[in-house]
Amino acid sequence: xxxxxxREVKLIRIGNSRGIRIPKALIDRYGWEDSLVLEEAEExxxxxxxxxxxxxxxxxxxxxxxxxEDWSDFDAAAADGLD
Numbered sequence: 262x263x264x265x266x267x268r269e270v271k272l273i274r275i276g277n278s279r280g281i282r283i284p285k286a287l288i289d290r291y292g293w294e295d296s297l298v299l300e301e302a303e304e305x306x307x308x309x310x311x312x313x314x315x316x317x318x319x320x321x322x323x324x325x326x327x328x329x330e331d332w333s334d335f336d337a338a339a340a341d342g343l344d
Contacts, residue, residue, distance in 0.1 A: 283308075 272279040283293075293310045300307040316324065 270281045272281060287293075291310055296311060297308045298311040300309065
């Protein structure tokens, strides 16, 4: 299971906005470069890299599992039109 780390960060003024400083160690660890994806949930905000613009297999699985859709006949539908 992934260990959750909690850090307190201060909001800093950036022009008329506010932002946070992300420690270089975190930027290096996750391979972040010029932009991030910010996911806003009901009680949290998640930052993640978007280097390829595509979901990983794990992210795809999690997104599919979160849907309330019946995937039980997926194997039958996957071959449609490929015969």
